[in-house]
Amino acid sequence: MSKSVKALADVEALLPHILKRQNIARYEDGCVLIGDRANYPFEKSFVRCQSVEDVAVAIETMVTQGVGPWVSAVHAMAMRAEQLGSETAAHQLAGLETAKTRLAQTRPTNTLIRYRLEDVFGVAKMALDSGQDTTAAILTRITELLDQMYGYYARRARFGADLLADGDGVLTMCFAETSFVLCLALAKRDGKILTAYVPETRPYLQGARLTAPSLHEIGIDVKLICDNMPAALMAEGRIQKYMTAADLITMDGHVVNKVGTFQNAITAQHHNIPYYAFAWGCDRNKPDRASIEIEHRDPADIRACRGVATTTDNIGAIYPAFDITPPELVTGVITRHGVLSPFSLKEGFE
Numbered sequence: 001m002s003k004s005v006k007a008l009a010d011v012e013a014l015l016p017h018i019l020k021r022q023n024i025a026r027y028e029d030g031c032v033l034i035g036d037r038a039n040y041p042f043e044k045s046f047v048r049c050q051s052v053e054d055v056a057v058a059i060e061t062m063v064t065q066g067v068g069p070w071v072s073a074v075h076a077m078a079m080r081a082e083q084l085g086s087e088t089a090a091h092q093l094a095g096l097e098t099a100k101t102r103l104a105q106t107r108p109t110n111t112l113i114r115y116r117l118e119d120v121f122g123v124a125k126m127a128l129d130s131g132q133d134t135t136a137a138i139l140t141r142i143t144e145l146l147d148q149m150y151g152y153y154a155r156r157a158r159f160g161a162d163l164l165a166d167g168d169g170v171l172t173m174c175f176a177e178t179s180f181v182l183c184l185a186l187a188k189r190d191g192k193i194l195t196a197y198v199p200e201t202r203p204y205l206q207g208a209r210l211t212a213p214s215l216h217e218i219g220i221d222v223k224l225i226c227d228n229m230p231a232a233l234m235a236e237g238r239i240q241k242y243m244t245a246a247d248l249i250t251m252d253g254h255v256v257n258k259v260g261t262f263q264n265a266i267t268a269q270h271h272n273i274p275y276y277a278f279a280w281g282c283d284r285n286k287p288d289r290a291s292i293e294i295e296h297r298d299p300a301d302i303r304a305c306r307g308v309a310t311t312t313d314n315i316g317a318i319y320p321a322f323d324i325t326p327p328e329l330v331t332g333v334i335t336r337h338g339v340l341s342p343f344s345l346k347e348g349f350e
Contacts (some may be wrong), residue, residue, distance in 0.1 A: 005179070011154045014185040016217040017044060018179050021146055025064065025072040027139065030082065032075045037206075038063050041213040054074050062204055066177040066245070067149070070113040073103040074120045076143050081124055081134040089128045096124050096134075100126035107255060109295045109322050110247040111283050116145065152336045158277040160243065161335050163276060166192040168240040171230055171268075174201045174258035175210040176245035179278040179334070183243070184220050188223040193256075196220050197239060199227045201258065203301040203319070229263050234271040242268040244280040246333070250286045251325030253342030255279075262323040265330070267270050274331035275342060281335060282345040295321045 003229045012020055022046075023035045032055050033046040047063050049055045055076035059069045080099045081236035084092040100117045100128035107113045120138050124338065127137035133148055155332040160183035164170065172180060187194055196215050201207035208224055214224040233239055242264060255261070268275045286292060335345075 011150050011182065014182060014189075014218065015178060016181065016214040018214055019181060021071075021150065022226045022280060023183045025075050027078050028073045030070060030079065032066070032079050034058050034064050034072045036063055036066060036211060037068065038204075040209055049076070049079075051193055052080050052102055055079075056102050056106050059103075065204075065206065065322075066175055069107050069110070070116040071142075071146070073106070073113055074116050076103055077117065077120050077124065077137070078135050078138040078142065081138055083278065085135065086098050092134065093125060093128060097241070099223070107295070110279065111278060111285065112248075119145070136146060151181055152280065153178045155336045156334050157186050159339055160276065160278065161186035161190060161192075161273075163339065164192055164194060164241060167194075168192070169195045169197055169233075169238045171197045171199075171233070171239045171242045171264065171273075172263055173199055173244045173261045175206040175214075176243065176278060180243055180245060181211075181218065183213055183278075184215060184262075185218050188218070188220060194220060195238075196222045197223055197230070197233060198224050199230065199260065200224060200262075201260065202227055204303060206258070227260055232278055233265045234267055234273060237271060239268075239271075240330075242273055242275040243334075244275075244277050245276040248286060248292065249277070249279050249280050249282045249333060249345060250288055250291065251284060251340070251346050252288050253330065253333075254292070254331070255325040255327075255342065256292055256322050257325070259320050259323045262325045262329075265325045267331050275325075275329060276332050276334050276339065277325075277330060277342075278334045288325050289326075292324060294324075297321050 017023055025034045026112035036045045036047050047058050049058055055072050058071060064072055080096060084095045100121050104114045104117055120141050123137050123141045124134050127134045156179040164187045167348040198207045198212045212222050212224045242262050244257050246255045246257050265275045297319045299319050302319050330342040333338040333342050
């Protein structure tokens with residue numbers, strides 16, 4: 001086993017069930033299997049998708065989230081390539097472009113899905129031009145992307161773990177995915193005793209269903225809290241660090257993440273608590289906050305919780321899925337290059 005392969009295996013060994021790559025999404029027996037996060041942790045199951053539309057609907061209905069949408073989408077491209085295998089090269093390319101367009105529409109705010117889809121589409125085009133197996137070429141590229149992704153996770157997690165002190169209380173928001181979870185796992189392995197404070201994250205309860213069980217699984221002391229409790233806990237001195245993921249960061253350092261992130265950042269600054277966001281980088285096609293499209297989801301989700309009504313149907317509701325935290329509230333962005341100022345991200349990635 002090469003050192004790089006062993007390192008990736010070591011990373012995955014530290015992760016909980018939901019974050020192991022085979023449990024996010026994979027292509028198997030002509031179908032895309034997507035780890036069903038909508039029913040986790042009560043069930044550990046997969047949604048079986050037989051078409052691009054099946055995958056798109058699964059993404060839109062929150063079967064998966066975080067990196068799950070792009071991982072599911074690129075596997076859908078492999079599935080579609082195999083389905084089109086008997087067509088002419090021109091028809092295959094047209095079919096893959098249609099699939100790419102539909103899948104990209106599922107996540108208007110998080111633009112990483114577009115970059116990944118364009119990547120595997122380019123690989124498919126080169127395979128068609130050279131007469132190679134398009135499905136095999138896409139699947140090989142997916143493996144390369146995932147290997148790179150988990151390697152970057154490890155680097156970001158190490159930088160994040162070094163920011164934590166023994167005894168820290170760490171607030172997060174939503175499900176900050178692998179970099180954050182691995183960061184706490186590495187800090188624990190370093191001998192640091194930590195407590196994670198996890199807001200439930202209404203209305204889908206990602207914090208309650210995904211983050212808290214994942215941290216508990218790897219042996220982190222975790223306290224589940226309601227979304228309106230962070231300020232009270234900060235005032236009590238329970239929280240020393242605030243860490244989240246970032247669905248998108250603009251070139252000028254605005255952090256887009258699950259709605260609720262911004263208000264916690266304001267509160268953290270008031271209590272002199274540093275806020276760090278884990279990120280793959282900044283989006284060069286998003287220069288500033290004016291360029292961000294915030295996804296709004298079904299207001300009916302606000303009137304219920306896990307299928308149980310919390311008010312009457314005639315009550316109005318609004319559901320912005322993300323919010324925007326300005327760079328002046330962000331202490332640092334944890335990237336594969338190190339912990340960078342949100343004001344210097346552009347230079348850090350040049």
